[in-house]
Amino acid sequence: MEEVRLMKGNEAIAHAAIRYGFDGYFGYPITPQSEVLETLEELMPWETTGMTVLQAESEVAAINMVYGGAASGKAVMTSSSSPGVSLKQEGISYIAAASLPALILNVMRGGPGLGTIQPSQADYFQATKGGGHGDYHLIVLAPSTVQEMVDFVGLGMDLAFKYTNPSMILADGIVGQMMEKVVLPEQRPRRTEEEIRKQCPWAADGRKGGRKRNVITSLELESSKMEVINEALQARYREIEKNETRWEEIGVEDADYLIVAFGTVARICAKAQELAAEKGIKVGIVRPITLWPFPTEAINKAAQGKKGILCVELNAGQMIEDVRLAVHDSLPVEHFGRMGGIIPSPEEVLVALENKIINK
Amino acid sequence: MEINDIICPENKVYAAPELLEQVHMHYCPGCSHGVIHKLVAEVIAEMGLTEKTIGVSPVGCAVFAYNYIDVDWVEAAHGRAPAVATAISRLWPENVLFTYQGDGDMSAIGTAESIHAANRGENIVMIFVNNAIYGMTGGQMAPTTLVGQKTATTPYGRRIDLNGHPLEITNLMAILDGTCYVTRQAVHTPAAVRKTKAALKKAFENAVAKKGTSVVEVVATCNSGWKLSPEKANEWMVEHMFEKYPLGDLKNE
Amino acid sequence: MKQEIIIAGFGGQGVLSMGKILAYSGLMDDKEVTWMPSYGPEQRGGTANVTVILSDERISSPVLDKYDIVIALNQQSLDKFAPKVKPGGILIYDTNGIHNRPQRDDITIYPIDAMEATLEIGNSKAYNMVVMGALLEAMSYKLPMENVIKGLKKSLPERHHKLIPLNEKAIEKGRELLL
Structure with missing residues (x-):
């Protein structure tokens, strides 16, 4: 152990x-x-x-x-x-x-x-x-x-x-x-x-064994070739989106309202969720773990049947744009954030949920 | 006598370096880069370092150096070649790293990386091609542009009050404890070419022996940027550049 | 069991390290713990506070607005955190330099003279462990002393382990302040 x-x-x-x-x-x-x-x-x-x-x-x-x-x-x-x-x-x-x-x-x-x-x-x-x-x-x-x-x-x-x-x-x-x-x-x-050479045959580590030279570059002046490089990158991004999107859900199923928050803020919101439950308000939390790829479908699914979403972030409202895109304006989505290094308390989060979503 | 009787190994007096790719170079006719590339390719092959050498190319005219010398290469962001080479050298200590940088890369945007890599005494060879102008972007002023020299951004000549003084970065490198060998050469005559090759050889030997950083400045021409014929450019270099950038070793330990 | 605690005072009073020893002691007692510092503008002489949570369950927010126990070691900290004690909670403060005393009747208040107790021990560096003793005595969760000693060992560098008996003595002295 x-x-x-x-x-x-x-x-x-x-x-x-x-x-x-x-x-x-x-x-x-x-x-x-x-x-x-x-x-x-x-x-x-x-x-x-x-x-x-x-x-x-x-x-x-x-x-x-x-x-x-x-x-x-x-x-x-x-x-x-x-x-x-x-x-x-x-x-x-x-x-x-x-x-x-x-x-x-x-x-x-x-x-x-x-x-x-x-x-x-x-x-x-x-x-x-x-x-x-x-x-x-x-x-x-x-x-x-x-x-x-x-x-x-x-x-x-x-x-x-x-x-x-x-x-x-x-x-x-x-x-x-x-x-x-x-x-x-x-x-x-x-x-x-040996393992590195097997895993990374593309690496610039010296032409060991007289192999063809490896060149690491991002330069390609010929537009038609540069577009092909871009297309390959985009294809890889689609693959990553398909395979690697990660998120966590806490008490989403029975909830009337959703909070979407990432990082430590999601934990502050989990405490706010407990405080809300004491008042009989049912709140679920979706915590994106991968911010890119963003859990668009998961949030859309979690939002079904909910009355509103509060995005809580330590900024002026950034992730909220991705949340809004995920739910296509099918329900109210509001932002609550503190800036400049201020961390909101769980009580503040609950008050924001009440003011911006529940009592609106 | 038939031509095939003449082309035979016994009669061979000169050949293209085995590591120099047989492709058209993008350099302007008369440019010094071609000769310097040839020397680097020769030195690496002659020292048996083909499987150990990794080059780091700059942003500037030599950005495509990786197309011409047949070793592994990493193309760095503008000015960052010494940082890139530092990491590879430390992570693969048995390999030999060289950077190939112009005056903008080495002494303008990349001054911090150049000075600090040299100050740490990284086991790398820095090849610094100084032609006192930005060739790639169309002939603008470099830190090493001479006072009075006309460029696209000093159309009336470089003025100290407006543009400051020509930067002798190689002299700065020579005073750092991390450098073991700092020299200034040129490639305008066969004799100068031979000396530059000897300097490059010494620099690569230092890297193999892990003696620290070697800096080989090559004072070079940019006849396109200077708007002179190749021949006149050589004359102009001898007449003006060598006064500010005199040839010879600045440090040899 | 869950104890939500904030320790606040001047930087240099050993606030952060006291929190660290408390957190380590909880860890040695198999609890979930979080230790969340907050500094004033200067790390020396400015105000410093640390939130420590000890719990049987996974801890959600490491940042809180209401506390089971507040320890205030200067007037600024007392003014700021006395209103944040949960009703029925505990406030411990050092009376030295305090001119405005807290006015609450819904919580238990322990004014202590930790400075004097520290002087009696004869080593001013033991100040934060005297305060820690008072805290351990006040907590409804009774942290076994053996695990506090283990916590001390874990959080102090090896070269300071010879000071553990002194710290132990200071903790006992602090406990007595509440009796």
Whole structure:
């Protein structure tokens, strides 16, 4: 039996990266996620699993190190918080365009601009609608517990390699900074060079055995060829939508009202759900786990027969657009959010549900 | 005597490098890149590093370098080649990494990555082609553009008060503890070509020996951008460029 | 069993580490736990608070608006969190530097002089463990002392384990403040 430990979400990410057999981490400090790099440096995985850890000169350099590592077939990741993730967007677009597996963690803080160091979910658009230039998607996972922070490091990387597409863990500052019980996975050995070559025959790792050269690039000046590349990307996205959409439902069936929320906010809403039940109000919760692909059909199905939906987010209303598209205006959909690093209490959520949906 | 009697191994005095792809290059006639590519291809093959070398190409005229030299390549975002090479070098320490960058890539948009990779002493070879102009985008000013030099964005000549001074980034690299070898060469004469090849060889040897970062600047011509014939461009380079960017080793440890 | 607790005071009073030891102690007693910090603008000298939840069941929200127990270690924290004690709940506060005392008759209030008790022990670093003793005594959920000791061991770095007897003594001293 694995030892149960108490850890901050950020620390847990560092432990998970080692346990899941990552080859490299490249990052630049920014609050509220600097514990990821700090913990890795303290654990010195280069002495145990052989994992490389490097503090880069900037977020820009860090994401391009990830691009290089991924281009050579290695399992690599970076982490940052909102302003730093904005800097990484160019690199993320290149990684997606070159069809490379990589993992990016964003522990969101309040923006725009330098903003605040307190929790936020205001990077939903950036993460799910592109962020960088061009038609591409990341697989976006939203953890609500420290255990999910750990699990999604493994899941995110597995999906990234399965689809040769970058994954992002989109966490809020709450789950980065809070401590909870966590069970770490068994140590997964890092892949051998032979295993990497078998899994990634496309990788630029040197023309071993005199094979044809591998070139990792996202450049194609001939439009007809570039369109074919785009079509292939889109076909892959449809495949991911079909296979990898994930969500959680809590008490949806008997409910009169729905709350849709992701990350830690869904847990605040679960408490609001308990408070509502005490007043005889039946509320169900849908928590999207993959923000892209978004659980469109699941939300549409859950909304059947309900009187209204409240989207609760730590932003001015971003995911609500996807919820509205999912239910085609078949019922009222309203938004409740706090911004700038303020976290709403369960009581506030319940009041918002009453004011915006129930008594409207 | 028939032609086939002449074409025989005993009479062979020169051949195309085995790693140089037999395709049309996109470079302008008279451009220095072709010669530098040939030298890189020769050095890699002669040192037996074909199966170990990974090149990182820039954004700039050499963006398609991966089409010409038959090794593995990663095409980097503008200026980020040293970061890309850093990661691969650390994750595959038995491989040999080189970046191939122009003056914009190395000394404008990618200054931070260049300086920091060199300062960390990454075991990479940085090949820096300095032609004092942005060729790819149509001849705009580079950080290395000379004072008074006309470009698309300095149509009346570069002015210090407006555009600052020409940047000698190679000199900056030479003072960093992470670099083991910093040199400035050119490819305008057969003698200069031979020297550049020797410099490249030394740089790759350093990478194999894990001695740190080697920087090989090649002062080059851009006859299209400079709006000169190839011959005149060479003359202009000797006359003007070498004064600001004198050839020779800046550091050799 | 579920205990929803907030500990609030100045940064540097050991608020966060006390919360951590409490959370670890709950973990050692096989409970579900969450520890959620919130800092003021400065980590030193500013206000700091931490929400700790101990429960038999899976914990939903780590962020709360009402608490079973509030511990306030300065006036600012007392003003902010005294109104947030659930009716029938408990408020513990350190009387040092308090000029406005809480006015509620629907909760149990324990004014304690943890500073003086700490001085009696003779090590000012034990302050937060004196407060922790008072908290453990006030909680309806009785955390076994052996698991508190285990929690201390888990949350303190190895080099500080020699201080565990001192901490134990401080906790006992704190318990006595409520008797």
